[in-house]
Amino acid sequence: MFNQNEERFATVSLAAKLSSEVIDGIWEIIDDDLTGVVRLPRVLQFALIDRANRVTVAFDARHENIFEFDLPVTYQRQFPEAVAVLDDGKYQTMMLMDELSVQ
Numbered sequence: 001m002f003n004q005n006e007e008r009f010a011t012v013s014l015a016a017k018l019s020s021e022v023i024d025g026i027w028e029i030i031d032d033d034l035t036g037v038v039r040l041p042r043v044l045q046f047a048l049i050d051r052a053n054r055v056t057v058a059f060d061a062r063h064e065n066i067f068e069f070d071l072p073v074t075y076q077r078q079f080p081e082a083v084a085v086l087d088d089g090k091y092q093t094m095m096l097m098d099e100l101s102v103q
Helices: 012-017 020-034
Strands: 008-010 043-051 054-061 065-074 082-087 092-096
Touching: 012 020, 012 092, 020 043, 020 054, 020 065, 020 082, 020 092
Parallel strands: 008 092
Antiparallel strands: 043 054, 043 082, 054 065, 082 092
């Protein structure tokens, strides 16, 4: 799961609300900071927090550890509060939380 060499996508709805810098930053967090550190289920959820007008990405690892990552990106009001990332075994897709139930 969550192999960086597999195909990755972001939904059109997510890309309309979230900058490519944040989307890429979340993929980097998965690859560089979470893989091999915590067990990753097939659905990951990330909260996007406005901290001093910058984006902080928070990940809750099964209610055991909370990881926060500061991105060098200015927070925008239109950013969603949270995003989901689904690895269905074939594709990895980042989406808005309300799109997850459709999958």
